[in-house]
Amino acid sequence: MSKHRKEASTKKASNGSFRSLFMHADNADMFLMAVGLISAICDGLGTPPVMLVFTNKMMNSIGGSSSVSADVYTDKINKNAVRLCYLAVGKWVACFLEGYCWSRTSERQASRLRLTYLKAVLRQEVAYFDLNVTSTADIISGISSDSLIIQEFISEKVPTLVMNGATFVGSYIMSFVLLWRLAIVGFPFIILLVIPGLVFGRILMRLSREIREEYNKADTVAQQAFSSVRTVYSFVGEKKTIKDYSDALDGTVKLGLKQGLAKGLAIGSKGVTFAVWAFLCWYGSRLVMYHGARGGTVWSVGALITFGGLAFGSGMTNVKYLSDAMAASKRIREVIKRVPVIDSENMEGEILQEVWGEVEFKNVKFAYPSRPESMVFEDFNLKVPAGKTVALVGGSGSGKSTVIALLQRFYDPRGGEICVDGVRIDKLQLKWLRSQMGLVSQEPALFDTTIKENILFGKEDATMEEVTEAAKASNAHNFISQLPQAYDTQVLFPSFRINDSFVCISLLLCR
Incomplete structure (x- = not known):
């Protein structure tokens, strides 16, 4: 592991x-x-x-x-x-x-x-x-x-x-075209314009990541509380949940103060542009006096150098996002x-023309991948004749659910064979194999859609008559019909209550 x-x-x-x-x-x-x-x-x-x-x-x-x-x-x-x-x-x-x-x-x-x-x-x-x-x-x-x-x-x-890169390249090309003497002198100042942005950019990125992690902790507390809200109410744990959520947010407050300070220093660091402007104005004035440069050209080149450097600094901060x-x-x-090793999309494998339903486990060895050292089955053997009803009885962790998981090929055994009607299930087409089975789990779950759509998960192309018949067969049609919108009623958990018989409806559509 x-x-x-x-x-x-x-x-x-x-x-x-x-x-x-x-x-x-x-x-x-x-x-x-x-x-x-x-x-x-x-x-x-x-x-x-x-x-x-x-x-x-x-x-x-x-x-x-x-x-x-x-x-x-x-x-x-x-x-x-x-x-x-x-x-x-x-x-x-x-x-x-x-x-x-x-x-x-x-x-x-x-x-x-x-x-x-x-x-x-x-x-x-x-x-x-x-x-x-x-x-x-x-x-x-x-x-x-x-x-x-x-x-x-x-x-x-x-x-x-791309925009910042074009601004940087275009600005410095234009500055050299307009007045190369001033552009050469001003080019090194790009370091003063870029470094503050990069330094504070990295600090802000780090703080943002830490703030996001702190918020994830608070989100986890909220998710656990909402997903088990009945348990929270039953144990009168509202105040404790609120306190845990408040404590989880304390870290974000401290990091937020640091982020505010870093943002202030980052914005304030742009004041270095005034120092760059001062030097370019001084040197530009000498070019005007002794080299025949024009005032408008000096101003434009100074602006190009400044804006180009700032654009380069802004563009470099996006490298972290990349x-x-x-x-x-x-x-x-x-x-x-x-x-995947067990690929549900793989259409290869045998399809039995007629299924009798005989299931047999032969010398099966199995341990869950997350706990490979704990063997669940060691030479496990079981034979269920076709048409027979069999109950697996045992304590918690004895492997009852594991038998069903192996039969549905959620996992493959480490050794031995699992056969249906004498054919190894790993030789059968996986989609077909699972379509021949119906399972009502201990904790039935419904999707956030209508009752009809939930039933159709058992057979997507079923007609409304088939849906109704399946509901009647599972003894759920009467209470569904009494709902405000009958089969078009929206399923909203946890307000909507349901029992295991309702989950059987979609399974009946498979038959």
């Missing part, structure tokens, strides 16, 4: 590939991502690189207004103003396409990912859950949390990362690609 746990933790720690984030993209998603990518690049290049180029020309025109006629000056200002208007319209279109395309494709891909992941989880054998899943919350977390991480990265972080998204995609992909 420890070996499996180590393997699971090793897999969980490693990251997947960037390509795996888009493993559920189809041709339509490829088109949306291509349009969104181009739009994000245009968004990043539009502001500030291209805008500051037009601003540079406008400011130089204003600065040189005394040396040209009024008509020429007005014409230059109008042309630059029109260009800025065109830029504004182009920027609006690019931002709209960027937001729409990435949001749309992320929803499409995440929807398919959740469906595929759920199908893959339901396909796994029971032993997989014994070894790799500690609670149902782990499965829900895989479906919701991991998919949300990927969806958020695709919809928000990818376009933001790492989280790739790790989430790897966890999901491992489950999706895993072929």
Whole structure:
């Protein structure tokens, strides 16, 4: 068991590939991502690189207004103003396409990912859950949390990362084109603009992760209380539950105060831009005096260097989201690609033309995968003739439920054979084998849908007449008919009470 746990933790720690984030993209998603990518690049290049180029020309025109006629000056200002208007319209279109395309494709891909992941989880054998899943919350977390991480990265972080990258590259290219002397001097200051953002970004990420873990502890307390609310009420444990929940939230308060301090320092660290501006203004003034530079050009290059550095710092903070998204995609992909040992989707195997129902266990040896050292059966033998009713009697843990689990091939024995009508069950088609059996467990469960839909789980293509007949056969038709909406009544736990006979209805549909 420890070996499996180590393997699971090793897999969980490693990251997947960037390509795996888009493993559920189809041709339509490829088109949306291509349009969104181009739009994000245009968004990043539009502001500030291209805008500051037009601003540079406008400011130089204003600065040189005394040396040209009024008509020429007005014409230059109008042309630059029109260009800025065109830029504004182009920027609006690019931002709209960027937001729409990435949001749309992320929803499409995440929807398919959740469906595929759920199908893959339901396909796994029971032993997989014994070894790799500690609670149902782990499965829900895989479906919701991991998919949300990927969806958020695709919809928000990818376009933001591309936009910031385009802004950084475009800003520094434009700064070198406009005034390379000032650009060379200002380029090293990118370190002052990037490092504070990276440092505080990592701190905030760590604090966010710790806060999320603390909230998970509080969520666990709430989930346990709500799932066993009758037990809580019966033992008058309301105050204790509230106290436990309050104590679980104490850690989030302390971490929240640290997060607030870190956010304040991160925002305050942006004040270093004023120091960078001061130096660029001083050096730019010397370029104006001794090298014939224009004032508008100096201002534009200074703004390009500053905004480009800030964009680079903002983009680097999204690298952490990339790492989280790739790790989430790897966890999901491992489950999706895993072929279970007992595969319910495998259509190979024999199908008996006629089933008599003779069951035989021959020298069966078995131990649960989670407890391999504790043998449940050692040379277990049992023969149930066809048409006979047999009761297995024994103390708790004697193996009564294990017999049924082995017969339904939830697990495979370590040794020996289990036969139905003389044929080993591992040679039979698994779907067909399970379709020949009906099981009423000790704790019947219903899905959050109508009574009719719950009954149809026994036979999805059954008619309403068959549903009614099955309900009558299980002696449940009368009380179902007395409900406000009869078979269309919504099943809502824990307010809806049900007995074992109702669960038998769906089993009768299989016959």
